[in-house]
Amino acid sequence: MASPSKFDPNHLGKNTWVxxxxxxxxxxxxxxxxxxxxxKSDPAPHVAAAIGSHILDLKVFFTHPEGPYxxxxxxxxxxxxxxxxxxxxxxxxxxxxxxxLGRAVRSKVRNTLQQLLVAQTPYPSVxxxxxxxxxxxxxxxxxxxxxxxxxxxxxxxxxxxxxxHAHAVGTLFRGPDAALQPNYLHMPIGYHGRSSSIVVxxxxxxxxxxxxxxxxxxxxxxxxxxxxxxxxxxxxLGCFIASENRMGDSVDVDSAAKYVFGYVLLNxxxxxxxxxxxxxxxxxxxxxxxxxxxxxxxxLAEAMEPYRTVPGHELDxxxxxxxxxxxxxxxxxxxxxxxxxxxxxxxxxxxTRTNSRYLIWSFPQMIAHHTLGGCPLRTGDLLGSGTISxxxxxxxxxxxxxxxxxxxKPLKLVQTGTRTFLEDGDTVxxxxxxxxxxxxxxxxxxxxxxxxxxxxx
Amino acid sequence: MASPSKFDPNHLGKNTWVxxxxxxxxxxxxxxxxxxxxxKSDPAPHVAAAIGSHILDLKVFFTHPEGPYxxxxxxxxxxxxxxxxxxxxxxxxxxxxxxxLGRAVRSKVRNTLQQLLVAQTPYPSVxxxxxxxxxxxxxxxxxxxxxxxxxxxxxxxxxxxxxxHAHAVGTLFRGPDAALQPNYLHMPIGYHGRSSSIVVxxxxxxxxxxxxxxxxxxxxxxxxxxxxxxxxxxxxLGCFIASENRMGDSVDVDSAAKYVFGYVLLNxxxxxxxxxxxxxxxxxxxxxxxxxxxxxxxxLAEAMEPYRTVPGHELDxxxxxxxxxxxxxxxxxxxxxxxxxxxxxxxxxxxTRTNSRYLIWSFPQMIAHHTLGGCPLRTGDLLGSGTISxxxxxxxxxxxxxxxxxxxKPLKLVQTGTRTFLEDGDTVxxxxxxxxxxxxxxxxxxxxxxxxxxxxx
Numbered sequence: 034m035a036s037p038s039k040f041d042p043n044h045l046g047k048n049t050w051v052x053x054x055x056x057x058x059x060x061x062x063x064x065x066x067x068x069x070x071x072x073k074s075d076p077a078p079h080v081a082a083a084i085g086s087h088i089l090d091l092k093v094f095f096t097h098p099e100g101p102y103x104x105x106x107x108x109x110x111x112x113x114x115x116x117x118x119x120x121x122x123x124x125x126x127x128x129x130x131x132x133x134l135g136r137a138v139r140s141k142v143r144n145t146l147q148q149l150l151v152a153q154t155p156y157p158s159v160x161x162x163x164x165x166x167x168x169x170x171x172x173x174x175x176x177x178x179x180x181x182x183x184x185x186x187x188x189x190x191x192x193x194x195x196x197x198h199a200h201a202v203g204t205l206f207r208g209p210d211a212a213l214q215p216n217y218l219h220m221p222i223g224y225h226g227r228s229s230s231i232v233v234x235x236x237x238x239x240x241x242x243x244x245x246x247x248x249x250x251x252x253x254x255x256x257x258x259x260x261x262x263x264x265x266x267x268x269x270l271g272c273f274i275a276s277e278n279r280m281g282d283s284v285d286v287d288s289a290a291k292y293v294f295g296y297v298l299l300n301x302x303x304x305x306x307x308x309x310x311x312x313x314x315x316x317x318x319x320x321x322x323x324x325x326x327x328x329x330x331x332x333l334a335e336a337m338e339p340y341r342t343v344p345g346h347e348l349d350x351x352x353x354x355x356x357x358x359x360x361x362x363x364x365x366x367x368x369x370x371x372x373x374x375x376x377x378x379x380x381x382x383x384x385t386r387t388n389s390r391y392l393i394w395s396f397p398q399m400i401a402h403h404t405l406g407g408c409p410l411r412t413g414d415l416l417g418s419g420t421i422s423x424x425x426x427x428x429x430x431x432x433x434x435x436x437x438x439x440x441x442k443p444l445k446l447v448q449t450g451t452r453t454f455l456e457d458g459d460t461v462x463x464x465x466x467x468x469x470x471x472x473x474x475x476x477x478x479x480x481x482x483x484x485x486x487x488x489x490x
Numbered sequence: 491m492a493s494p495s496k497f498d499p500n501h502l503g504k505n506t507w508v509x510x511x512x513x514x515x516x517x518x519x520x521x522x523x524x525x526x527x528x529x530k531s532d533p534a535p536h537v538a539a540a541i542g543s544h545i546l547d548l549k550v551f552f553t554h555p556e557g558p559y560x561x562x563x564x565x566x567x568x569x570x571x572x573x574x575x576x577x578x579x580x581x582x583x584x585x586x587x588x589x590x591l592g593r594a595v596r597s598k599v600r601n602t603l604q605q606l607l608v609a610q611t612p613y614p615s616v617x618x619x620x621x622x623x624x625x626x627x628x629x630x631x632x633x634x635x636x637x638x639x640x641x642x643x644x645x646x647x648x649x650x651x652x653x654x655h656a657h658a659v660g661t662l663f664r665g666p667d668a669a670l671q672p673n674y675l676h677m678p679i680g681y682h683g684r685s686s687s688i689v690v691x692x693x694x695x696x697x698x699x700x701x702x703x704x705x706x707x708x709x710x711x712x713x714x715x716x717x718x719x720x721x722x723x724x725x726x727l728g729c730f731i732a733s734e735n736r737m738g739d740s741v742d743v744d745s746a747a748k749y750v751f752g753y754v755l756l757n758x759x760x761x762x763x764x765x766x767x768x769x770x771x772x773x774x775x776x777x778x779x780x781x782x783x784x785x786x787x788x789x790l791a792e793a794m795e796p797y798r799t800v801p802g803h804e805l806d807x808x809x810x811x812x813x814x815x816x817x818x819x820x821x822x823x824x825x826x827x828x829x830x831x832x833x834x835x836x837x838x839x840x841x842t843r844t845n846s847r848y849l850i851w852s853f854p855q856m857i858a859h860h861t862l863g864g865c866p867l868r869t870g871d872l873l874g875s876g877t878i879s880x881x882x883x884x885x886x887x888x889x890x891x892x893x894x895x896x897x898x899k900p901l902k903l904v905q906t907g908t909r910t911f912l913e914d915g916d917t918v919x920x921x922x923x924x925x926x927x928x929x930x931x932x933x934x935x936x937x938x939x940x941x942x943x944x945x946x947x
Contacts, residue, residue, distance in 0.1 A: 187644075188686050193772060214770050219713050220701050224772035225682040225779065229645050229866045230737060239738040241863030244677050244811055256676050258811045258862070280687060280781075281696040281944055304863065313671050315650060315681035316773025322682065323863040324737075354701055354715045405715070406698030406761065406780040407944065409686045487738055487864065 047471050049150045050161050051171065054085030059466055059475025061085075062150055065143055066295070066330035066476070067128055069181040072172060078126035078181045081172075083330050083477070084150055088177060090170050091123035099166040106159045110149055113141060127185045128331060132275040132294040133412045139275075139294075140335050180329035182233045183297070184273055184413040189231060189325070190403060191269075191301060191417035192223035196346045196393035198422040201435045218348060220357070221394040221402045226301075226417065227322035233329050234479050240264055240457060240486040241323035243307030256310075260486035263305035263440065264455040267420040268372050268431030268463055270389050271299035271327050272396045274414040281407040286359050289397035292410065295331040296366070298463045298479035299417050302326065305434055305454070327415075328463070328479035336474050340467035342367040345391040345423070356405060357398050364395035370421060370465045372431070374446070377458035382447040385431055387423040389465075457485045504928050506607045507618050508628065511542030516923055516932025518542075519607055522600055523752070523787035523933070524585055526638040529629060535583035535638045538629075540787050540934070541607055545634060547627050548580035556623040563616045567606055570598060584642045585788060589732040589751040590869045596732075596751075597792050637786035639690045640754070641730055641870040646688060646782070647860060648726075648758060648874035649680035653803045653850035655879040658892045675805060677814070678851040678859045683758075683874065684779035690786050691936050697721055697914060697943040698780040700764030713767075717943035720762035720897065721912040724877040725829050725888030725920055727846050728756035728784050729853045731871040738864040743816050746854035749867065752788040753823070755920045755936035756874050759783065762891055762911070784872075785920070785936035793931050797924035799824040802848040802880070813862060814855050821852035827878060827922045829888070831903070834915035839904040842888055844880040846922075914942045 047054050049062040060066065060083040070081045072090060079092035095102045095116065102116040112119060115138065122130045131139065149160045160167055193199055199222075203212035216222060232238075240260050249255045275294035278284050284292060301321060308320025341363040350358060372385035394402075399416055423429025430436045433454050436444050443451035455461070460482040466475030504511050506519040517523065517540040527538045529547060536549035552559045552573065559573040569576060572595065579587040588596065606617045617624055650656055656679075660669035673679060689695075697717050706712045732751035735741050741749060758778060765777025798820040807815060829842035851859075856873055880886030887893045890911050893901055900908035912918065917939040923932030 188684055215711065216703070216767055216770065219703075220768065222768065222772055223775055225684050225775070227645055227682050227865060229868050229871070230864075232737070239864055242740065243863050244859075246673070246676075254672060256811065258813055261863075280689070283699065283944070307863070310673055311677065311679065312771065312773075313673065314769065314773070315679055316769075316771070318680055318682070319859070319863045319865065322860075322865040354713065356715055402701075402776070403779075406700050406718075406764070406776045407687075407696055408684060408776065408779040411686050414686070487740070 046152065048152050049084060050152050050154065051084050051087050051150060056470045057473055058085050059473060059477050061471055061473050062147055063468065063472045064332060064336050064474040065147060066332045066336070067131065067183070068330040069127060069183050070177045071179040071181070072176050073178055076178065080123040080125065080128065080131065082146060086174050088172050088174055089146065090172055094166070094170040095120040095123055097166050097169050099163050100170070110145060110159055112145055115142070126181070127413070128183050129185050129413045132184070132273065136275065136291060139333065143333060143335060180233055182231065183329060183331050184415070186228045186231055186413050186415050187411045189226040189228040189415045189417070190223050191226040191419065192221050192394065192399050193419040194221050194392045194394040194399065195419045195421045195431065197391055197424050197429070198420040198431055198435065201422060201426055201430065205434070205439055218352070219354065221399045223399065223403070224316045226325065228415070230322055231325045231327060231415065234326055234481070236326065236481065237484045238302055238324045238326070238481045239484050241304050241307070241319070242486055243304050243319050244310065245306040246310045261304035261307055262454065264483065265303045265305050265433045266372065266455070266461050267301035267303055268370060268385060268387070269299040269301055269420060270366070270368065270418040271297040272416040272418070273297070273331060274410045274416070275412060277411050278404050278409055280409040282404070283407060284400050284404040286357060286397050286401035289400035290334065292400055293334045293396055295333040296337060297331055298328040298465050298476045300326040300461060300463055300479055300481060301417055301420070302481070303432070305439070326479055326481045328476045330477050332474060332476060337366055337467065340367045340474065341365070342390050344393055345388070346393055348393060356401055359395065359397060364397060365390050365392050366467070368465050368467050370463070373462045374452065375460040375462065376446065376450065380446065380448050384436060384444065385429065387421055387429040387431060389418070389421055391421055391423050392418050455483050457483050459483050503609065505609050506541060507609050507611065508541050508544050508607055513927045514930055515542050516930060516934050518928055518930050519604055520925065520929045521789060521793050521931040522604060523789045523793070524588065524640070525787040526584060526640050527634045528636040528638070529633050530635055533635065537580040537582065537585065537588065539603060543631050545629050545631055546603065547629055551623070551627040552577040552580055554623050554626050556620050557627070567602060567616055569602060572599070583638065584870070585640050586642050586870045589641070589730065593732065593748055596790065600790060600792060637690055639688065640786060640788045641872070643685045643688055643870050643872050644868045646683040646685040646872045646874070647680050648683040648876065649678050649851065649856050650876040651678050651849045651851040651856065652876045652878045652888065654848055654881050654886070655877040655888055655892065658879060658883055658887065662891070662896055675809070676811065678856045680856065680860070681773045683782065685872070687779055688782045688784060688872065691783055691938070693783065693938060694941045695759055695781045695783070695938045696941050698761050698764070698776070699943055700761050700776050701767060702763040703767045718761035718764055719911065721940065722760045722762050722890045723829065723912070723918050724758035724760055725827060725842060725844070726756040726758055726877055727823070727825065727875040728754040729873040729875070730754070730788060731867045731873070732869060734868050735861050735866055737866040739861070740864060741857050741861040743814060743854050743858035746857035747791070749857055750791045750853055752790040753794060754788055755785040755922050755933045757783040757918060757920055757936055757938060758874055758877070759938070762896070783936055783938045785933045787934050789931060789933060794823055794924065797824045797931065798822070799847050801850055802845070803850055805850060813858055816852065816854060821854060822847050822849050823924070825922050825924050827920070830919045831909065832917040832919060833903065833907065837903065837905050841893060841901065842886065844878055844886040844888060846875070846878055848878055848880050849875050912940050914940050916940050
């Protein structure tokens with residue numbers, strides 16, 4: 034493969050010949066995220082990349098008679114002899130096979146695709162100027178009939194690396210002096226989540242029934258079962274694992290970035306009343322396992338590389354265990370994060386405006402900790418960052434628990450109404466992006482609408 | 491399929507023509523557990539059933555020219571037209587496809603296999619008296635070169651349903667008055683475990699490195715990282731799920747038994763010092779996720795049906811939430827459980843002698859609780875019961891934490907030596923069985939040997 038062209042993120046202009054791209058699109062040419070689509074012409078789930086308001090259908094691209102498998106491209110645009118492998122990989126219903134190829138191959142493939150899409154590509158370009166191939170493989174996003182979960186997820190681990198979230202929740206329940214548990218600044222606290230209930234954006238979320246307890250007027254504990262009254266969101270980043278470590282072997286923190294495939298937005302829906310009653314001593318269970326929503330496009334680690342920064346709250350490195358000390362101090366991502374609540378009336382209220390740099394632990398640190406005792410990670414495993422909140426609780430909080438102080442201070446919605454927790458019919462939308470204008474690297478929406486509980490007879 | 495013959499568990503005699511079976515074999519004809527084997531003649535993992543010291547290689551059985559697929563058996567021994575399906579299902583490297591067939595089909599298949607193996611089968615029997623088929627499919631267990639994980643496990647959930655274990659551990663850390671948490675008698679407490687580190691019996695277990703904390707002489711907390719000094723076992727039953735519930739739908743407790751495929755023995759290895767430092771507030775993580783061992787043969791739910799009993803400690807049904815009230819009060823299993831510790835010198839010390847009836851919650855109750863909020867279970871999911879201990883802590887405890895009171899009272903080994911927790915080179919063997927003599931239904935060993943930690947430079 035020829036040396037990949039380097040793109041200057043500050044370069045002016047839209048930098049792709051793909052039509053109708055807008056400044057501020059999540060899917061600039063600097064992004065090129067991968068996802069699993071069904072299209073009008075091919076309903077079987079398969080791989081595509083997003084560019085502006087279009088997708089490049091990679092299954093069609095590689096299987097087409099004019100595509101690089103059947104008619105090898107000129108050397109500048111070649112796929113290094115991987116054409117047959119990529120035809121298979123991009124025909125799969127998940128990204129696991131692509132992730133497992135390793136970062137070197139993935140980067141080359143992504144760079145070659147960027148070269149094909151870049152505005153400066155000379156005439157005749159093998160994609161832009163080959164009308165049969167372009168018409169078949171470059172589709173408007175309206176041709177997409179469904180987005181699917183991008184990976185087969187073996188294990189899902191949810192961390193708790195949002196410093197201001199942990200601090201705010203701790204303050205709420207234990208007061209400011211005991212806000213953080215003694216272990217919090219020493220390791221990325223996490224728990225094993227439920228992989229079977231991870232769903233892709235736009236899957237409706239059924240309000241869960243659960244067991245709860247409250248103290249009655251006589252001071253006695255009353256236990257009951259019913260639909261949760263405290264349905265909440267958790268604004269998180271998700272990180273998909275590309276490479277496996279052998280069981281018994283740990284991953285060095287400075288090698289851990291190589292294990293990352295890419296990122297998604299993640300909403301870890303939570304039933305706070307259920308969680309409060311069940312979580313001692315083994316952690317959250319039914320309060321969390323009813324649903325977790327992720328955005329459908331995986332933004333590759335390479336696309337986020339320019340957006341590393343130092344954490345908004347830095348740990349004292351001297352007190353860190355050596356296995357958690359990264360050489361790179363710009364170890365967290367600078368992603369702008371937004372949460373919106375839309376009512377059934379269609380009115381949208383911004384709830385949260387924060388940034389992923391408020392994570393106190395990086396994904397490499399989470400990976401190093403997770404594997405410290407030899408726990409094997411597998412291709413497709415998902416790590417959640419934990420809820421991300423900024424230092425200003427009033428509009429930087431990644432959960433309604435914080436925004437409303439556990440329901441005590443209702444949130445005023447735009448136009449009319451208030452919320453303590455979510456109501457049936459509410460839609461929650463998370464957005465996230467780095468960069469700006471023509472070089473924005475974003476995720477597309479992570480969205481879910483609450484539907485009423487399933488009640489027996 | 492003809493009506494399955496009923497076996498009388500009290501019938502005298504070995505009840506099978508398979509040679510060399512011994513009284514007290516875990517794999518009597520009343521059991522017929524299923525597992526995944528490699529054999530000398532076929533190293534590709536595939537399905538077999540165990541009978542005495544033999545296996546019936548079900549892939550060979552169905553693919554053989556004299557087997558039921560190529561030469562249909564007489565009506566009394568037929569497989570109801572499922573021969574082609576079963577040939578495929580038994581050639582798979584896991585039992586997931588077999589489990590997903592549903593209980594009615596599974597029971598018929600098992601019953602038909604029992605008919606083929608029963609002593610009273612009239613001459614000429616299609617297996618016993620067909621020498622080419624018998625020689626190829628009925629193998630001595632020495633022909634088995636490896637046993638594999640029986641299922642592809644999506645999610646692993648570990649419950650905490652051992653009443654006397656919870657009580658003993660709570661007493662150890664909080665005193666007898668606060669032994670049980672307020673929620674304990676109201677729901678089956680559980681947490682999501684790690685599925686990637688579940689291994690089959692005889693896989694060596696590497697002592698994990700972990701982060702721990704202790705209080706120094708000056709009263710200050712000292713955090714360090716190193717091999718665990720409190721490596722422990724947890725004696726549990728595992729339950730494999732056969733059927734799926736749709737996300738958002740709960741499973742009724744009186745229908746939940748239909749979701750069970752079968753049972754295995756389970757050792758939830760635990761690093762107590764790591765667990766103690768990490769578990770607040772989200773539960774166990776690295777203290778557990780380095781390894782979980784299960785026995786290789788899945789004892790089907792049908793084989794355990796005669797061994798239902800009432801729990802050793804009964805819950806007050808009046809205080810139970812309705813979704814947890816089972817019509818059947820004989821809802822737990824009467825399985826005798828043993829734990830042995832074998833040193834490198836080959837000397838074996840019995841540690842534990844207890845019974846699974848000391849579980850306070852049944853697997854149907856765990857399933858009803860797990861799905862209450864709509865969490866989807868999938869074929870191959872594994873539920874751990876939680877550590878099983880009896881009321882007498884001195885020899886009925888399923889963990890060394892209890893036996894040695896967190897290391898304070900060393901256990902005296904047979905011949906020489908003591909243990910507080912496990913040492914490198916120790917082998918732990920769990921055994922379990924119901925019934926006796928010629929009708930015993932057992933699991934075979936669940937075994938793991940501790941090897942030294944992986945230490946960097």
